[in-house]
Amino acid sequence: MSSSDQNLPAAPGLTDGPLLLIDGHAMAFRAFFALPPDGFTDGRGQSTNAVYGFARMLINVVAAEQPAYVAVAFDMSGGTFRDRIYDQYKGGRDETPAQLVGQFPMIQSMLNAMGVTWLEVPDFEADDIIATLATRTAAEGGEALIVTSDRDAIQLVSERITLLQPVKGVTEMRRMDPAAVEEKYQVAPERYCDLAALVGESADNLPGVPGVGPKTAAKWLNQYGDLTNLLAHAEEITGKAGQSLRDHIADVERNRRMNAAVLDLELPADPAVYALGRGDRAALMGVFDDLAFGPTIRKDVPEVFLADGEEGAEPAAAEELGEIxxxxxxxxxxxxxxxxxxxxxxxxxxxxxxxxxxxxxxxxxxxxxxxxxxxxxxxxxxxxxxxxxxxxxxxxxxxxxxxxxxxxxxxxxxxxxxxxxxxxxxxxxxxxxxxxxxxxxxxxxxxxxxxxxxxxxxxxxxxxxxxxxxxxxxxxxxxxxxxxxxxxxxxxxxxAAASLHDDLELPLAMILADMEEAGIEVDDAQLAELDEEREGQQRAVAESAYAHIGGDRINLGSPKQLQEVLYERLGLPKGRRTKTGYSTDAETLADLFEKTGHGFLADLLAHRDVTKMRQIIETLRRFIADDGRIHTTFHQTIAATGRLSSNSPNLQNIPMRTEEGRRIRGAFHASGSEQVLLTADYSQIEMRIMAHLSEDEGLIEAFRSGEDLHNYVASRVFDVDPEDVGPAMRSKTKAVSYGLAYGLSPFGLARQLRISQSEASALRDGYFERFGGVRDYLRESVEAARATGYTETILGRRRYLPDLRSDNRQRRENAERVALNSPIQGSAADIMKLAMLRVESGLRGAGLRSRILLQVHDELVLEVPGDELEQVRGIVVDGMGAAHELSVPLSVGVGVGRTWLEAGH
DNA sequence: TTTCGAACGTA
DNA sequence: CGTACGTTCGAAAG
The missing domain is CATH 3.30.420.10 (Ribonuclease H-like superfamily/Ribonuclease H)
Known part of the structure; x- marks a missing residue:
């Protein structure tokens, strides 16, 4: 005991407010790592970042939680009784950094000046002090709040004991009450020790039962009640995990002895020892002077710490709120x-x-x-x-x-x-x-x-x-x-966004809620089959890859190890640089294969493909809910252009490009035999918007002519008859068209088309010669954005781009590309959102059961009862086609089928 | 344990 | 050294 007399009389429970208990070591560590050590020094070269972070944490928690009592517990050097039970306890932990060691005494003198009691007990950990005080307070009818990142404290959580776990830095806390513990770990707080004993605790170097994670452990505990009973019935448990448990019972029992908190330390019982309001302002300011702390933190110290009882100034504008x-x-x-x-x-x-x-x-x-x-x-x-x-x-x-x-x-x-x-x-x-x-x-x-x-x-x-x-x-x-x-x-x-909010985004939120709730049905068995088919393939191609490099079983998924093999061991020519080394992406590998024909490269590429596919399949399977459907979440406030985004899982990037990948779409299907999926997509909506915004007569005519767009444009660019446009001409033209919408540079275009930069420049010049309106529009729209500070979509959705005026060329040019793309991508997003409102109201107005399930930027997927098909087709085509009037028609393609694959185009 | 970069899927 | 996203993994931070 360091700061208090042991022999105080027992006293009544702490009833005027909660007791705040802080794990001094854990929080000092967190503070040390959360703040830069060289950003905080006392002027004598001694770091003070942990002291500062600790003070901030303490001040914030006291202000937010209004405790009446506070105690800070520290570990003592020299080990604990736990080290004698298990000599590997906390082994493998890094040494306490030298810059931190010296900060503990500083924290303690600060606490002294604040009048906050701190405690340490030889042979015991801070955890044990906290456990003793918390359970004692709860038993006496008081409430305790524990602040620590140490998971051992979870076992203490109860109706009267709440745990605050730092989630980011030292000021953001997660509140763990019994319900939150149960939610996170699937077991009640008092069972947490049992769970931890099974799973192990890497921070303490306590190995658990191999192959048993939190899920299995929670399942067992909920089945058998507690650990003792579980171990008594260990023989009954089947499978690999059961055998593993039987093989490691001794470890589990040791873990359980180690992680049980000590609840009976002798610590001062008089509440006055822990009461706030005993600080000395002058002393505290002295400590802060010594630490070279600035004015901000001085001003933030709550009066409640201090004994001199000066009233803080009443906040002038405080609104009277009354009670809740x-x-x-x-x-x-x-x-x-x-x-x-x-x-x-x-x-x-x-x-x-x-x-x-x-x-x-x-x-x-x-x-x-x-x-x-x-x-x-x-x-x-x-x-x-x-x-x-x-x-x-x-x-x-x-x-x-x-x-x-x-x-x-x-x-x-x-x-x-x-x-x-x-x-x-x-x-x-x-x-x-x-x-x-x-x-x-x-x-x-x-x-x-x-x-x-x-x-x-x-x-x-x-x-x-x-x-x-x-x-x-x-x-x-x-x-x-x-x-x-x-x-x-x-x-x-x-x-100028009120109408966008009221008439577009907010009504859309209702539709998205329905879409998320609906979800889309997926055939799990089919995905399982796809996954299994690839399992053998993946193994075979990996073996073949290993054979090409002398049997060394490197991790094929590690760019670092791949670099070592490709560029050091095999001595292949190095390609593009990345921030951390040389690229091993698909494009680089394919180039390398063309040059060298090395079998390893082909196998590696094949391995990448199959691994990616399996990854996607397995992710999707994990998200299939009990109703057999995947319910993604759509976000309206992520993509700066106004597009939606999708996650958990992302259903906007399901493979489409390759035959193999498309088979995944075959597992998404309409539910019941009487329904079908209908997909409807805008064709070339971005180029249509480009035509509309640029008012380029040639481009507008291209769409009105009804001919294939890229064919038509190519015939004009290369000055040949449409029927004489070859595939190379068409694909080059297409690349330029789309490149323009992305803010193309001759360099990028050259790389994509694998032509020289001067050829790329010539190609673009030829394009602009025929479609001068496009060139003028692009130039003018960037200049307008530079003048106003923002770009705008056809519905007036703005995107602010301050970097357009940056002196930094890199930043400025980046902003210019964004400025070129945002009105186009954003207007397409606006139109699709308008279309969704129209389609939804069309469906509801007609009293149909059909519903929108997914949106993939330019495509909608609906689930449609067979007898509604023709009516729905009409509503969707009309709704999407008439979503917004442009100077060129909006063209909508529709597909119908049992699966997303069949319904696709 | 949390964060970052590389890689790769979509429009 | 074309835009907009989300997810995964391994490695490097904390």
Missing amino acids: ISAQGEQLARLLAGEFAQGAALAIDGRWELGSGEATALALSAEGALAVVDLQTLDPEGESALASWLADAAVPKTAHDVKLAIHQLRGRGLEVAGWRTDLGIAEFLCRPDQRPTDLAGLLMRHLSEDLQVASAASQQELSLDSGDAAQEELARAADAVRRLEPLLRADLEKH
């Missing part, structure tokens, strides 16, 4: 009919997974009222009032992510109408090149600093009678949404 109402029944009905009758900002809690997830709590914020509804205990009166309020289209609602809100509430059986603003979409339309922002990020960006301080202060005053921290947080989120909405609406006006 936890509303049910009659009270909820009254609020909905009163304070919330004119609309509200919504925030929703609860995980969402299709089929299983649902909203568990809903917070509503309007001027003058802030309420939280527990959706798990909602009574019938509250339920019906809420359901009709949500479904009332005349009551405007706002959320940070409307599509997610729709899913969450739908999972709970609630439908919403009357969405007014999606903050995420609004933010994206105004700043499409910014990364998508969470609520905290939006607050940072949109509230002035004064207002943020006021907001933080007033939010600290908010509290819920029940004291439920998660619900309080939710209420604050709803309140943040409410404050942000007018600011983002103003922003939408400023960026």
